[in-house]
Every structure is written in structure tokens, then in C-alpha cells.
Amino acid sequence: MMEEHSQNKSPADLFLCLFAKAEGMTAHQRRTVVKDATFKPSIENALRKNSGDDAFTAVEGLLSKGGGLPAEVNGRILMAMQAIDEFFYLINPRAQFVPLAKPAHKLPDWLRDLRDARRISGRYAQNERFNLVPRGPLLRRDRDENASNAESLLDRFTALTPVPITLSIDTRKINVEYVVIGLGAIDGVVAGKKTGHEKVVFIPLAEKKADLVLSERTISEQPYVDFFLSPSLNAANIIHEVLKNTGPVDIAFAPELVTKEEHADNLAALLNASPVLSRMIIAGSGQTRALCPEGLAWNEARIFNGKGSELWRQRKLWPAGLAAERAKEYGLDCPDGKLAMEDNAEGDTVVIADLDGLGRCVVLICQDIQAKPMTADLIDRFQPDWVFIPVLDPGVQEGRWGHQRCFELSEASNTRFMIASSTALADRLGWKDPVACGLAIGPKAPSADGDQGRVCKEAEILAGTAPGYAKIEWRSDGWKKSTLSANK
Numbered sequence: 001m002m003e004e005h006s007q008n009k010s011p012a013d014l015f016l017c018l019f020a021k022a023e024g025m026t027a028h029q030r031r032t033v034v035k036d037a038t039f040k041p042s043i044e045n046a047l048r049k050n051s052g053d054d055a056f057t058a059v060e061g062l063l064s065k066g067g068g069l070p071a072e073v074n075g076r077i078l079m080a081m082q083a084i085d086e087f088f089y090l091i092n093p094r095a096q097f098v099p100l101a102k103p104a105h106k107l108p109d110w111l112r113d114l115r116d117a118r119r120i121s122g123r124y125a126q127n128e129r130f131n132l133v134p135r136g137p138l139l140r141r142d143r144d145e146n147a148s149n150a151e152s153l154l155d156r157f158t159a160l161t162p163v164p165i166t167l168s169i170d171t172r173k174i175n176v177e178y179v180v181i182g183l184g185a186i187d188g189v190v191a192g193k194k195t196g197h198e199k200v201v202f203i204p205l206a207e208k209k210a211d212l213v214l215s216e217r218t219i220s221e222q223p224y225v226d227f228f229l230s231p232s233l234n235a236a237n238i239i240h241e242v243l244k245n246t247g248p249v250d251i252a253f254a255p256e257l258v259t260k261e262e263h264a265d266n267l268a269a270l271l272n273a274s275p276v277l278s279r280m281i282i283a284g285s286g287q288t289r290a291l292c293p294e295g296l297a298w299n300e301a302r303i304f305n306g307k308g309s310e311l312w313r314q315r316k317l318w319p320a321g322l323a324a325e326r327a328k329e330y331g332l333d334c335p336d337g338k339l340a341m342e343d344n345a346e347g348d349t350v351v352i353a354d355l356d357g358l359g360r361c362v363v364l365i366c367q368d369i370q371a372k373p374m375t376a377d378l379i380d381r382f383q384p385d386w387v388f389i390p391v392l393d394p395g396v397q398e399g400r401w402g403h404q405r406c407f408e409l410s411e412a413s414n415t416r417f418m419i420a421s422s423t424a425l426a427d428r429l430g431w432k433d434p435v436a437c438g439l440a441i442g443p444k445a446p447s448a449d450g451d452q453g454r455v456c457k458e459a460e461i462l463a464g465t466a467p468g469y470a471k472i473e474w475r476s477d478g479w480k481k482s483t484l485s486a487n488k
Contacts, residue, residue, distance in 0.1 A: 010052030010110050012125035012132050012160075014059055015084045018077050019130070019153075019162050025074055027151035033075035043083040052110030059084075081157070088124070089159035091115040093138040093356055097195060098449065122178020122354065130162035133178070133352075136383030137414050139195055139359040141449040143383065154381070163381045167350065167374040169318055174374055175349040179312045182356050187309045189279050189357040196450055198250035198358075202438030202459050202470040203242050204422040205235050205258040205284060212258070212424035216332050216340065223334050225322060226343035227257040227392055228287070235259040236266035238467045239283060243276035243306075246469065250358070253420040253438065254284030256316075256366050256390040257299060261288045264302040271308030278306045280358060282388050282420075285316065285365050292345035299344040301363050301390060303353070311355075315347030317374075320367035330428060350374070352382055359385025366391040369405050380412045389419045394426040396439040398458055398480070406441040407454075407482050414451065416474070417441040423461070434460040438470050441482065455479040 022030065039062070046058035063076055089095055090107060091114070107115075114124045123131040135142055135158055145155050154161060167174040182188040192198060206212040206229055213228045229235055235258055243252055259267075264283050271281075285301040292298065299316040321339030322330070334340040350368075353361045362384045369375055369389050379387070387409075389402065396402050396419045406417035419439040426435040438459030446453040457479045459470035 008053060009056040010114060010125065011047055011055050011059060011084045011087065012114055013127070014056050015081060015160060016125055016127045016130055016132055016162060018081050021077050022081065022153055029071070029074055030078065030153065031151055032071060033078055034069065034071040035075045035079060036072070039076055040079045040083050043080050044087075047083060047087050048108055050109040052113065055108065055110055078156075085157040085159045087111060088134070092134045092159040093354070093359075094134075094140070094142065097139055098141060119180045119182070122180055122352065124160070126165075129165065131165060131176075131178075132160060132162055133382070134354070135159050135161040136360040137385040138354060139385055140414060140451070141447045143414055144445075147445060161381065161383065164377065167377055169371045169374045173348075174317060177349050177351045179351055179353040180356075181311055181353060186307060187305070189305055189311070189355045191357045192250055192279065197473060197475045199248070199471065199473045200251045200253060200418065200438070200440070200459075201242065201246050201249045201278070202420050202472075203239055203252060203254045203284075204420075204424075204437040204461065204468060204470075205229060205233070205238055205254055206422035206424035207427070207461070207468050209424055209428040212422065212428075214330060214332065215343075216334075217343070223327075223332075223338055223340045224343040225327065225332055225334075225340045226287075228260070229258045229263070234266060235263040235284060235286070236270055239267055239281065240270045240274070240276065242465075242467055242469045243278050243281070244274075245465070246278075246471065248277040249471070250279045251386075251418075252278045252281040253388060253418060254282065254390065255420040255422045255437070256285045256301075256392040258286060258392075258422055259284035259302070260286035261300065261302075267302075268304060268308040268310060271304060271306065275307040280305060280311070280355070280361075282363060282390065284420075285314075285390050287344065288315075294345065296343065296345040298347055299342065299365060300347075301365060303361075303363065312351050312353050314351050314363040314365065315349070316344065316365035316368060317347045317350065318367045318371045319344050319346055330425070350378065352384075361386045361388065363388045363390070365389070366393075369402070369409075376409060376412065379409050379415060383413045384415050387415055387417045389417065391419060391421045392425065393421045394429055394431060395423070395435045396421045396458075397436050398439070398456060398482075403439060403441060403456065403482070407444070407456075410441060410444045410454075414443045414445070414447055416443070436460050436470075437468075438472065440472055440474070442474075444482075450475055452479075454482045456482050
């Protein structure tokens with residue numbers, strides 16, 4: 001028998017309850033369930049009830065009947081979950097691009113209510129362990145059930161996925177915040193003309209050595225270094241000018257520690273007065289006005305639409321350090337054996353932004369992409385469409401740490417990874433042009449809707465552009481394949 005339930009439950013709550021039971025099965029048990037062909041249609045009929053509580057009770061009653069062998073009981077659990085998952089596909093954002101083969105049912109009231117409630121909370125249901133959210137990606141094909149080449153409970157479902165209430169970096173808890181953004185031209189992100197073929201412009205902002213200022217200080221023998229855009233430059237003016245020159249693009253992307261909060265405010269005002277034809281702008285990250293109790297600013301990214309409406313903010317979660325050798329190459333006075341730490345506070349919240357017009361987006365600032373187990377758990381459980389990684393690095397060329405890490409993570413999802421960097425540190429080190437300011441990495445596995453597997457592409461500043469920028473287009477020509485090799 002199922003547990004007695006309180007009022008105001010829905011099939012979303014039941015899915016979480018059944019997920020706990022399915023988790024308790026072994027892979028062998030899930031693979032060898034006995035299915036009754038008449039059971040799933042009866043579940044579907046129960047789900048058509050308009051009241052969520054009535055649908056919950058009806059499905060619960062069907063599951064409680066019959067007894068039988070463990071393989072039969074397990075089969076009913078998995079069939080009920082599959083039926084609930086298929087109902088939720090009717091309101092999954094992906095359904096507008098990849099509709100179900102079977103005719104759509106009229107939405108019962110409880111499903112409409114949950115669709116509307118998710119726009120506020122980001123989730124359909126919650127228990128003590130999980131939030132229940134739409135299975136990603138939201139605008140492109142989801143993972144195949146056998147993508148892991150092993151049994152995966154999560155990959156059995158195409159519309160729903162239970163995600164953890166919190167994530168963690170080592171033993172530090174990271175909160176998860178949800179933002180759902182509609183198609184509104186004023187305060188949302190409009191739909192693209194050719195989903196899957198998005199055009200992206202990378203704006204390095206700091207191109208030459210003089211464009212980036214480094215400052216250092218020591219606190220209790222710990223060296224700290226901060227990075228700022230030169231006072232002679234304003235990130236807002238540069239981003240706005242570039243986007244007036246590029247023509248329509250889907251995504252504009254600037255790097256880390258070049259857009260402080262004042263400049264992000266300036267950009268919002270410029271875009272509001274003179275909008276650009278960019279659907280979304282990751283305006284780079286930089287220091288906040290607010291300080292933590294220890295007196296450190298946060299390293300915060302701001303995300304806008306083309307009219308200057310702020311979509312969300314993301315603070316860096318795991319400040320990075322420079323090894324003494326690299327710090328000295330930059331002209332810093334760092335004792336051997338020390339890390340020159342980024343002079344910013346650590347954030348405590350990662351934002352999951354579901355955009356009806358662009359998909360599920362996450363911003364992970366530089367070192368955050370390396371955070372364990374957080375990042376792998378996030379990619380695996382949330383299955384984002386896009387992960388944007390603003391960094392401050394000499395370069396983001398193929399084969400370097402960013403490419404290696406994203407290639408590793410790309411096995412677990414159909415996510416597209418985007419890395420943006422300035423080129424000022426490469427100039428400081430004397431690296432010869434061209435130096436890549438952007439790198440795009442696709443999923444390892446090809447997808448049924450047109451993404452080839454293992455693709456990657458460097459983006460170098462286009463000749464003759466001032467301020468400089470680079471452009472790529474997904475599913476265009478000229479992409480490479482990521483490979484693992486060894487040389488003598």
C-alpha cells in the first residue's frame with residue numbers, strides 16, 4: 001500500500017514518492033520488471049481527472065491493488081512514472097520543438113496549475129530531498145535512455161527530473177535558485193529564428209596589457225590579487241558599441257573581472273535607451289558595490305536582454321588562485337609556495353535560469369566549472385542547454401584546462417559549453433596573436449536533432465574590428481572534433 005497522503009497533492013508529488021521506490025530497486029530489477037499492458041492506460045485515464053488530489057488518489061489506488069510478484073509491483077511503479085512523465089511532456093518547453101508522436105490530451109486543470117506555478121517557483125513539486133523540475137535540455141533533444149551504456153533511472157524520463165535541493169563544493173553547501181523567464185520582448189528573451197543554429201559573439205573587452213589593471217595586497221601573510229578594466233575604458237560602452245556593429249546575434253558573451261557593477265548598470269541604461277539585436281547578453285563579471293563581512297566584494301556576472309532588462313545575476317562560488325610562478329610572470333610579488341588568491345568573496349547560490357526562448361542556462365565563473373562535486377552533479381541532474389563560463393586567462397585555446405574540463409563534463413548531457421576570456425593577459429605574457437577569446441564545446445554524443453558529437457570551435461578576434469570581437473555559429477562549417485591523443 002502507498003503511504004497515506006495529506007490534501008492538495010498532485011501527480012508531481014506522487015512521482016517523487018515513486019522515484020524513491022524506483023531508486024531502491026537494483027538495475028537488474030528495473031530491467032526485468034513484468035509489465036501489464038492494461039495497466040498504463042488505466043493510469044493515463046486516472047491522470048485526466050481535473051483535480052490534482054483526485055488524480056493522485058486514483059493513481060495511488062491503482063498502484064495499491066493487485067499485489068503480485070515483486071517484478072509485477074516494480075513494473076506498475078515504473079509504468080505509473082512513465083505515464084506521469086508523458087503527461088508532463090505536454091507542458092515541457094521542449095514539446096514545442098520535439099512534440100510527442102501521440103496526439104496531445106487536453107490539459108487537466110492540475111497540470112495547467114503546475115505549469116503556472118513553475119513560472120514562479122521554478123519547480124512542480126518538492127520533498128525533503130528533491131525539487132521536481134522539467135527534464136532538460138529545454139529546447140533541444142534530451143539524452144537517449146541508453147546514453148550511459150548502462151542502466152540509468154534518470155535517463156528513463158524525458159519530461160521530469162528530480163534534482164537535489166542543494167549542491168556542494170567539497171563540504172560547503174551551495175543553494176540552488178530558480179529563475180523562469182518568458183518570451184516577452186521587454187523583460188524576457190524572444191524566440192530564435194533557427195533553434196540549434198545560434199549565433200554567438202564574444203567580446204574580450206580587455207585586449208591589450210594596458211587594458212587590464214592588476215593590484216595586490218597581503219592579509220595575514222596571504223597574498224591577494226585583484227583585476228580591473230583600465231579606468232580609461234568602460235565595459236558598457238564597449239559592449240554596446242560592439243553589438244551595434246555585429247547585427248543580430250542570439251548571445252553576446254563577455255569574460256570575467258572586466259565588468260564591475262557600475263559598468264553593468266551603465267550597460268542596462270544604454271540598452272534601455274538604444275536596444276540592440278542580441279537576444280541575451282552575458283555582460284561579463286566584476287566587483288560588486290556590496291561587500292561581505294570581511295570587506296571583500298563579490299565577483300558577479302550580470303545577464304541582460306537586448307533592451308537592458310536584467311534577467312539574473314550570478315556570483316562566483318569558488319574564488320581561484322594564481323600559482324606563484326604564474327603570478328610572477330604577471331609582475332606580481334608572490335612568495336614561492338603561495339597562491340595569490342582572487343581578492344573577492346565566495347558566493348553561496350547557483351542560479352538555474354529556464355528561458356522559454358533559449359533553454360536552461362547556467363553561468364559558472366571560471367574556477368566554478370572545476371568545483372567538485374557541484375558541477376558534475378549540476379550537469380548530470382539539471383541537463384542544461386547552455387553553460388556559460390566567463391574566465392580571466394591568457395587564452396582559451398583547444399586542449400587547455402577549460403576544454404579538458406568541459407569535454408569531460410560533456411559526456412553526461414547534451415549541454416553546450418561556452419568559454420569567454422579577455423586577451424590582455426596573453427599580451428602581458430608576450431603571446432603572439434591571434435589568441436582565442438572564445439571557445440565552444442558541444443556534447444560528446446551526437447543528437448537526433450542535428451548536433452554532431454564532440455564538436456569544438458575556437459573564436460579569434462575578427463581582423464579590423466575595434467573594439468574587437470569574435471563570432472561563431474552553431475551547426476555551421478569549420479568546426480573541429482575533440483580527441484584524446486598522446487605524442488612521443
